[in-house]
Amino acid sequence: MSTLALGFLKACSIILLIPVAQGLVWLINMMIVAPIFDPLKKMQGPDGSLLQNHFRELMDPSISPDTHENWVKSFGKTFRFHGFGKHDFRLLSVDLCVMSHILNSPIYEKPWQTRTLLSNLFGRGTFTMEGTEHKTLRKLIAPAFSSQSIKAMTPIFFQKAEELRDKWESLMSSPSSADNAKLPPPSAPPCSPPSLTDVVIDVAHWFSRATFDVMGLTGFDYHFHAIQCESEEVYLAYRNMFKLADKGPGLRGLVQLYFPIIEKIFPNKATCITNESRRIIDEAGQRLIHSKKSAILAEKASAMEITEKDILSLLIKSNLSSDVLTRLSDADILAQISTFLFAGSDSTALAMSWCIHLLSLHPDVQGRLRNELGSLSSCASTSSSTVHSAQSHAEAIEGLPFLDAVVRETLRLCPPVHGTMRVATRDDNIPISSPIVLRNGTIIQAGESIPLRKGSYVHIPIEALNFSTDIWGEDARIFNPDRWFSLPHTARAPSHPGIRNLMTFSFGPHACPGWKFSILETKIFIATLIPHFLFEPAADIQKFNAILTRPYVYDQFEFGTRLPVKIGRVDL
Numbered sequence: 331m332s333t334l335a336l337g338f339l340k341a342c343s344i345i346l347l348i349p350v351a352q353g354l355v356w357l358i359n360m361m362i363v364a365p366i367f368d369p370l371k372k373m374q375g376p377d378g379s380l381l382q383n384h385f386r387e388l389m390d391p392s393i394s395p396d397t398h399e400n401w402v403k404s405f406g407k408t409f410r411f412h413g414f415g416k417h418d419f420r421l422l423s424v425d426l427c428v429m430s431h432i433l434n435s436p437i438y439e440k441p442w443q444t445r446t447l448l449s450n451l452f453g454r455g456t457f458t459m460e461g462t463e464h465k466t467l468r469k470l471i472a473p474a475f476s477s478q479s480i481k482a483m484t485p486i487f488f489q490k491a492e493e494l495r496d497k498w499e500s501l502m503s504s505p506s507s508a509d510n511a512k513l514p515p516p517s518a519p520p521c522s523p524p525s526l527t528d529v530v531i532d533v534a535h536w537f538s539r540a541t542f543d544v545m546g547l548t549g550f551d552y553h554f555h556a557i558q559c560e561s562e563e564v565y566l567a568y569r570n571m572f573k574l575a576d577k578g579p580g581l582r583g584l585v586q587l588y589f590p591i592i593e594k595i596f597p598n599k600a601t602c603i604t605n606e607s608r609r610i611i612d613e614a615g616q617r618l619i620h621s622k623k624s625a626i627l628a629e630k631a632s633a634m635e636i637t638e639k640d641i642l643s644l645l646i647k648s649n650l651s652s653d654v655l656t657r658l659s660d661a662d663i664l665a666q667i668s669t670f671l672f673a674g675s676d677s678t679a680l681a682m683s684w685c686i687h688l689l690s691l692h693p694d695v696q697g698r699l700r701n702e703l704g705s706l707s708s709c710a711s712t713s714s715s716t717v718h719s720a721q722s723h724a725e726a727i728e729g730l731p732f733l734d735a736v737v738r739e740t741l742r743l744c745p746p747v748h749g750t751m752r753v754a755t756r757d758d759n760i761p762i763s764s765p766i767v768l769r770n771g772t773i774i775q776a777g778e779s780i781p782l783r784k785g786s787y788v789h790i791p792i793e794a795l796n797f798s799t800d801i802w803g804e805d806a807r808i809f810n811p812d813r814w815f816s817l818p819h820t821a822r823a824p825s826h827p828g829i830r831n832l833m834t835f836s837f838g839p840h841a842c843p844g845w846k847f848s849i850l851e852t853k854i855f856i857a858t859l860i861p862h863f864l865f866e867p868a869a870d871i872q873k874f875n876a877i878l879t880r881p882y883v884y885d886q887f888e889f890g891t892r893l894p895v896k897i898g899r900v901d902l
């Protein structure tokens with residue numbers, strides 16, 4: 331071999347060795363050096379082998395409530411667990427003072443990995459922004475979620491709730507078209523002797539279709555007609571994207587996050603589905619934005635009142651009157667709508683599904699709720715044919731104390747979002763309200779603080795905080811709507827900072843902007859269905875947590891998410 335060739339080979343191996351050496355240094359630092367200086371190392375928490383994580387214990391709803399309870403008993407309210415291995419210390423706390431600090435402080439952000447995954451699917455939506463940009467965006471979307479805007483949407487909530495009621499009525503009249511045939515046999519006999527017809531409805535599936543319809547109309551005045559038929563093009567495009575988001579990124583998705591070039595060179599099926607779905611959504615979205623913008627500008631020019639009340643119109647209006655420098659592009663406006671559809675449709679459908687599930691398991695509560703709703707129909711107009719009557723009926727529904735208690739108790743016991751995450755962007759000191767004993771026996775007293783290093787991940791355990799016996803009392807895991815009439819002081823403000831005393835919608839600058847929307851929509855659907863139908867359990871149901879906590883028939887995961895319930899008519 332010539333000296334030239336040898337020299338060339340040497341140069342190549344050096345060029346190759348440099349990144350390998352850099353990789354090794356990075357790995358040694360991450361696995362060995364950095365953990366030694368991590369203040370979380372000093373904290374108590376579950377141990378594990380080198381690459382063992384605690385994600386399943388933490389996030390699988392079939393074991394997470396027991397895990398949390400046991401960990402809190404063993405380590406106190408604030409401790410650390412393992413992320414991707416022994417080196418990856420992460421913070422977990424059910425101390426509301428710690429949670430308040432983290433959720434309100436600008437030091438903590440959503441991890442860039444989550445934000446990138448979501449922005450790849452939906453564009454630059456609210457979920458994907460942080461800092462000043464996020465603050466400006468929240469100001470811009472606020473008018474779309476004001477009480478007045480939501481009130482204006484109530485006719486749509488009623489329209490779709492009544493359409494679903496009629497659909498279920500028709501399924502009952504022709505049981506062959508109900509969900510019985512599509513459902514596998516239950517794994518165990520129903521909990522109570524069957525007293526209803528044998529019609530079984532997969533409520534999770536139907537609520538999901540209905541809430542999509544609601545979001546289409548309230549979001550951008552668009553008819554998916556999903557309750558009637560699941561074939562509309564834009565609907566299917568969204569569904570396909572949401573399925574991808576629900577599946578999670580997988581190994582390839584994670585690698586692509588760090589090396590996005592892979593996706594460009596070797597697009598896989600997921601990339602093709604995303605691109606095609608985005609094309610369909612973008613085309614339809616651009617058409618809608620264009621026509622709405624023209625309508626709003628024309629109305630402005632003629633000084634007429636803007637009559638369109640959908641979120642897109644409200645956003646365009648808010649955008650047009652904001653500072654030119656901070657105005658959103660059309661693509662960014664569309665990204666917000668897609669984000670609302672993603673964040674607001676299935677989450678609310680799950681709240682409704684879990685509510686029917688809990689009511690089917692608790693016939694006494696179902697009966698009391700039906701009685702309360704019965705008193706409403708006799709003194710308030712049930713007709714939703716005019717905007718005014720729909721709004722006053724919605725107000726009456728809002729004012730029902732037992733319905734409010736049932737919905738809140740459902741959201742507490744079955745939070746559609748099981749937990750979320752933050753990462754520290756700077757070193758910080760976190761105040762605690764419950765003492766912590768470190769591994770070496772040192773006690774950190776309430777009122778003092780614990781150090782957290784830049785880059786540390788913090789798990790926000792929504793379910794664990796909703797189940798905490800310290801907050802809710804010994805019966806925290808039991809469905810008891812009556813608790814809402816005499817809450818312990820630990821579950822009331824100022825001790826509890828959550829929206830409606832719950833962690834379900836999180837709180838702080840990233841709290842769910844759709845909480846009022848979602849609660850009212852859920853109440854209107856439940857208030858429309860309960861007076862007409864009786865519900866009984868049809869199978870043993872288990873929770874499974876992907877991005878959202880969804881129902882599955884026990885031991886029948888292969889059939890996908892479903893919540894079969896026996897349905898009968900109420901003798902009116």
Ligand code: HEM
Binds near residue numbers: 839844
């Ligand atoms: C029962 C129904 C719902 C639940 C349980 C829920 C829960 C949540 C939670 C826990 C967060 C915070 C996530 C985090 O901090 O990582 C969130 C954020 C968000 N939600 Fe909801 N949500 C619901 C309904 C809705 C609806 C109806 C909409 C819109 C129409 C919506 C839009 C959003 C948006 C845009 C964000 C991101 C906020 C931000 O980052 O600033 N959600 N939601």
